[in-house]
Amino acid sequence: MNKNSEAFTLAGHAGSMEGLLDYPADAPRGIALVAHPHPLYGGSMDNKVAQTLARTFVALGYVAARINFRGVGASEGVHDHGHGETDDMALLMAHLQARYPGLPVALAGFSFGTFVQSQLQQRLIAAGTPAERLVLVGSAAGKWAMPAIPADTILIHGELDDTIPLKDVFDWTRPQDIPVIVIPGADHFFHRKLQHIKRLVLQLWQRDGAESQHAL
Numbered sequence: 001m002n003k004n005s006e007a008f009t010l011a012g013h014a015g016s017m018e019g020l021l022d023y024p025a026d027a028p029r030g031i032a033l034v035a036h037p038h039p040l041y042g043g044s045m046d047n048k049v050a051q052t053l054a055r056t057f058v059a060l061g062y063v064a065a066r067i068n069f070r071g072v073g074a075s076e077g078v079h080d081h082g083h084g085e086t087d088d089m090a091l092l093m094a095h096l097q098a099r100y101p102g103l104p105v106a107l108a109g110f111s112f113g114t115f116v117q118s119q120l121q122q123r124l125i126a127a128g129t130p131a132e133r134l135v136l137v138g139s140a141a142g143k144w145a146m147p148a149i150p151a152d153t154i155l156i157h158g159e160l161d162d163t164i165p166l167k168d169v170f171d172w173t174r175p176q177d178i179p180v181i182v183i184p185g186a187d188h189f190f191h192r193k194l195q196h197i198k199r200l201v202l203q204l205w206q207r208d209g210a211e212s213q214h215a216l
Contacts, residue, residue, distance in 0.1 A: 004058070010067070010095055012088045015076025019067040019092065020045060022058045030132065031096045032057035032064045032106045033089060035113030037138075039069045039079050049110040049137055049190055049197065056198045060205055062106060067092055069116075082112065082144060086119045093120070104132040111137075111164070111188070115144040122147045135201055138188055142168030148176055154204050155179070156197055158186030 006021040034057070036050040037043030044050075045066035054064035069085045070077030077084070093105060109117035114136040124130045134153040140146060143164060157169050159182050166182065173180055181200060186193040 009074070010092060012070070012075075012077065012091055014070050014078070014080070014084060014088070016074070017067045017070075017076075017088055017092070018045075018072075018074040019065060020054075022054050022064040022066075024058050024061045024063065026061065028063040028100060028103060029061040030057075030063075030104045030106060031093075031100055032060075032062040032108055033093055033096075033117070034064055034066045035085075035089060035107075035109035035116045036066065036069065036072075037111035037113055039072045039112070043112060044068055044072050047110065048194060050113070052194045052197050053108045053110065053135065053137065053201070056201045057106065057108065059198070059202060063096070063100065065092055065096055082115050082119065085116045086123070089116055089120050090123065106133050106135070107131045108135040109137070111140055112144070114139045115146060118147050118149055121149065125150075133205075137190075137197060138164055139169050139172070140164060141172035146172055149178065151176075151178060152208070153178060154181070154201060156181045156183065156200060158182075158188060158190060158193070159184050160186060161188040163188035 004023045008019045010017045034050050034053045036045050036047045045068050057064040068075040071079050107117040121131055137156045157166055157180055169180055183193050183196050
């Protein structure tokens with residue numbers, strides 16, 4: 001935690017949830033929700049990939065929010081295989097939207113967190129209020145029933161990921177015709193490759209945003 005971070009607790013469906021907000025230097029231009037990897041295998045909001053995603057969105061001018069899922073750290077409850085965790089992420093989103101009304105919401109996740117955020121995006125699409133965009137790193141294809149995702153989703157995967165093989169990700173994205181950015185030599189946890197995640201998201205977010213403005 002740094003001077004631009006704030007620890008918080010939020011009442012969830014299964015009890016209190018422990019969270020952390022990271023603020024940009026100026027007034028935020030958006031809200032980013034970051035979901036961490038599998039709680040039963042050491043995943044927490046302090047995971048290095050989750051931290052990298054939060055810092056990336058702060059650099060883009062977003063206020064970035066992370067929570068520990070049920071049963072992790074000071075968060076109450078027990079693991080609910082992604083269903084209750086999606087409910088909790090929706091509560092977090094509603095809380096931040098009330099605090100920062102009118103700002104767009106971006107969803108980002110790593111590993112198990114990609115399942116949670118993809119499910120949340122499906123709910124939002126069904127409600128007619130989709131998130132601005134998704135960033136999914138180490139997508140959990142083949143581990144969980146990953147739903148369809150929007151065409152502009154940023155997908156990043158490690159070439160040498162032996163937890164979620166690249167083939168499974170291609171099998172999931174191929175019918176959707178969605179590109180996957182592959183980082184050569186990267187394992188599932190992107191050891192010594194985290195800088196590529198930040199660089200890619202910054203470049204794609206800023207470039208695509210500039211192209212959208214130009215089209216207008």
